[in-house]
Amino acid sequence: MTPDAGAPPAVTDLPRDTVVGYLRQMMLIRKFEEKAGEAYSLGRVGGFCHLYIGQEAVAVGTMAALGPEDWITASYREHGHALARGVSARAIMAELYGKATGSSKGKGGSMHIFDASLRFMGGHGIVGSHIPLAAGMAFAARYRKTNAVSVCFFGEAAMNIGAFHEALNMAALWKLPAIFICENNGYGMGTALARASSILDLSRRAYSYDMAADVVDGQDVFAVKAAVDQAVDRARTESRPTLLEMKTYRYVGHSMSDAAHGTYRTREEVEEYRQRDPIRLLADALRAADLLDSAALEALVADVAAEVEDAITFAEDSPDPDERELHTDVYAEPR
Amino acid sequence: MATKIVMEALSPTMEEGRLVEWKRQEGDTVAEGDVIAEVETDKAVMELVARASGTLLRHVVAAGATVPVAEVVGYIGEPGEEIDAPAPKKQAKEKAPAAAKAKEEGEKEAEAREKKPEETKATVSTGDATGSGARVKASPLARKMAAERGLTLGTLTGSGPEGRIVKRDVESARAPEAPAGPPADAGSGPRFEDQPLSQIRKTIARRLAQSIGPIPTFYLTADVDMERAAEARAALNDSLGDRGRISFNDILLKALASALVQHPACNAWWQDDHIRLWHEVHLGMAVAIPDGLITPVIRHADRKGLLTLSAEARDIATRARARKLAPEEYTGSTFSISNLGMFDIDHFTAIINPPEAGILAVGRIAATPTVVDGAIVPRRRMRMTMSCDHRVIDGATGAGFLRTLTRMLENPLALVL
């Protein structure tokens, strides 16, 4: 995969606050992930920790197209999606720290961020296993005759899993209001797409199910939003699912324990992709349209840094879960 | 080569037999067909005859042992012939463990394979009894039960695999302090003896229970002339004045306790795999209470005088009606009495209170035309009915007891003896 050296994103006719809001969210995610990585390196965050750096426009552009009634599921690389959906940086960071104040009370960790009140239905740790879950939420939305759609984020490697095919087949067969978002960052862990998939044009997989599909520049928040807007409309009005392939790139390793480059890709490749950094692209576009000056950008930088710093302090200061919490929540009913 | 004497199936249904008595001793010369032992089967006592001629070399089991069919009980062979079989249990216990071990090691493999649980048991007992430090194998339950009963595991014989002491072994073991002889002091713990069930007793118990429910009950009724008891009661109450008042029920309690002492077979508990014969009398006395019935117990009724019995009966009945009894005051009776005379009931039968083997139901005392010396005269009479658990009490046993009781009531002076 090579970066598409196309034109910078066009600033649409969205209100300035909205557009600057996208930028701020993407910057927040970037800063959050950087600090999460730092905390991981310091041993404050344990287990696996998968960072979203480089892919921010996909989560932010998608969430911008959704309403509060819609369902969201994601893979284990979901801190950014949770932030974009509105889960507080405090609750997510505290969850990474395993603290009682975390979004899952410290029982889920980095891979299992949930906020049922926002219908953010989890990060899921088994590749592809949440794709049928998302189809199930779409099934429930249609069953109850609501207008909700169900959106699922997964990496391109999940498309080689049986669950993907079974879920997409049934979603198309039953006309479920689902949007399947493939974030094609080029690598399934350390395996390049070409070494894992028989086809490289991943959106063509949708043809097997007679499902609508689109290929989207995942570094362009406006392109993402526009594509999702269309898919949401298809789901709400026609109750038909869509597969969207978002072309994107992660600058960091698969997880914190993997190198960003070296064994399976070169430093040069990573640097090349950084030239089309989604945050820089958006900031440049805003500047070019006179919607953002240096002072405002600096203010944003300081603002998100403060928010993440506050989240770190909150997580550091929060208590570990009480030992009695070990046995709670195993069952919903007392057993 | 010695010939084995085995426990033979002497009845079609026999699975085990009790070797009642050896009719020939070790060293005796026996001829094929000679009676060498008596065996009690599930039906009767039968004779075990020699299947070979020669010298009776060894009793492998001692008299009294219960042995499964086909198991070796002894050997016949040439005088002085070596046989590879352990001696009877009793002897084995006296042997030094080292000798026993050496002997075991010397056993041929073929013989070792023939080793029966009975023999293994003996080996385990040997080790423990001589304090060789061998671990006594016992099931957790058996350990707990033995501890509760104050039994030393090493004194028990295990009937489980490899001599493991199991529940049934503890249950059939006698409490160490239970004296078999004359009654000891009241303070030395409960006095009773547990009687192993004979084969015929087991068969009776099983068959009768099948026919009539869990407790195969039969009933014996006696019609008692209470004239002299009434006279005695009047005289006693006259002489007592303010010091108390004796009721017919008190006299009944006294007579019943005395009769039970003379008939311990009726003062007994059915214990499923044995019968417990009590050497002390604890009388249960049925008392009607507002919402049912309770049977408070007069302990050691056989050792108490009429006045004490009277006072205790009244006290315990009053407290029973007030529901003021402690649990130990209504459990542990060895025989019970239910008296509905005060309700003008002529005659009834009472339900046995298990594990007791009998209960006496007493009706009212009423003037009844009676032939005395050829003339019809009114006499105060009373009918009483004893319910008997047939697994414990046979007809004649119960009748003997009831006759004693009747005589005591008709000659109340005898109670003074």
Added chain:
Amino acid sequence: MAIMTYRDALNQALREEMARDPDVFLMGEEVAEYDGAYKVSRGLLKEFGPARVVDTPIAELGFTGIGVGAAMAGLRPVIEFMTWNFALLAIDQIVNSAAKMHYMSGGQVQCPIVFRGPGGSALQLAAQHSQAFESWYAHIPGLVVVMPATPADAKGLLKSAIRSDDPVVFIEGEMLYNQKGEVPDEEYLTPLGVAEVKRSGTDVTLVCHSKSVSVALKAADQLAEEDIAAEVLDLRTITPLDREAILASVARTNRAVVVEEGWSFAGVGAQVVDLIQREGFDLLDAPVLRVTGADVPMPYNKFLERAAKIDPAGVVAAAKQVLYLS
């Protein structure tokens, strides 16, 4: 009381719960137009329509995940596996999704779903279609595992399972569908997690569940002919295990034999034995024995198959062994 088959009792439970709660729906292979591979869902399509009785492609992983997702969104799906052998394709969704959702969301997301279908061996279906998987699911915290042995329990337990807010693995006995029994006429629920004494006895406890209950009852009949009173304790729910009922029964009998259709290694019986030795050590007069299926893939040949399965004779022999009668 009506006499009905285990199959019809399950059908009644589904019908009553679907009528009671519009969030309850049935999904699986051939449940709708074909009326169910084993006819458990007979008539439901006609009564409730295709939105609530949903035929799926042969795609266990997919439709199970869809069921779990629907449960996360608040519906109460009943997912039918044509047999539990095929659920192996879906076990990721049962174990990694359904069982853990409530815990790893810190109690935010419930998963009220029933996975049901026939388990155990039938007749000459050979290795891939004759398996007992209850111990696999019982191993997983977060799952409730239910295995009814009688029509009455099948109905009462399925109704409770559907109303449960937790994921329930409900394994029916493939050989029990035609078994008839009394089912109360009035509505009732059989509580989850409560075992039942199917026959009282004082000499030995036979712990069993599902199809092994009938094996144990037959063994108890045979033992009774020899004056041995066996108590037959039907677990009904494997997890949560009714510890009190097991220990109370062993307290009465001092001996136990655990009977199950499945393989021995780490089976349900192993857990029962562990409980008894740990919490009932002083109750025991003999080691607890287990009677299980042979540790082999199920053979096709009917004589070999019979040899691989549990039978009353094996239970009788084990009971006598713990009674020191053999």
